[in-house]
Amino acid sequence: MECLHRFCGECIEKSIRLCKNECPVCREHYPGGCTLGDDRHYDHLISIIHPDIAEYEEAVRQYFKPWIKKCVDLCELTIHVHAYVLVIFKYGCLIIKISMWQSFRRQIKELERKQKARATAVGFARRRRTIRKDINDKNGGKD
Known part of the structure; x- marks a missing residue:
């Protein structure tokens, strides 16, 4: 993520599943089509x-x-x-x-x-x- 916060795969999947395209910590928006790896x-x-x-x-x-x-x-x-x-x-x-x-x-x-x-x-x-x-x-x- 551009905000440089790091997360495990489970937390990223949960965030995507909830349709929130934002960092769970700082709420900075990230593009929905990007791949987080x-x-x-x-x-x-x-x-x-x-x-x-x-x-x-x-x-x-x-x-x-x-x-x-x-x-x-x-x-x-x-x-x-x-x-x-x-x-x-x-x-x-x-x-x-x-x-x-x-x-x-x-x-x-x-x-x-x-x-x-x-x-x-x-x-x-x-x-x-x-x-x-x-x-x-x-x-x-x-x-």
Whole structure:
């Protein structure tokens, strides 16, 4: 794409299937008849920066392994970014999107914190109901 955003084939197919001729990130229009394929110049540039790409990809996968499953569960946008991160693995250029990935890591932590707080609140509510029920049973149903 002219805006230089990179996507996996699945995200491009989804965008084309939805008849949107625009970049999913910046919404820049691209001609509908153009073919979106591998960017060989970009691949060559990355191969110069990281000559042993397989070793680099494996190190990156190990680093992000705990977050990949959690990100898939967040939302549609995260799945897209997850795919984008996998494309970055393929090309070996993680630096481009680390800030975005870190923001999703923060969102995941916040989501986990909210779920834990919600579970705690539900537990307190159950205990309150149980205590009220016990008190009502002891009083014969009178408050």
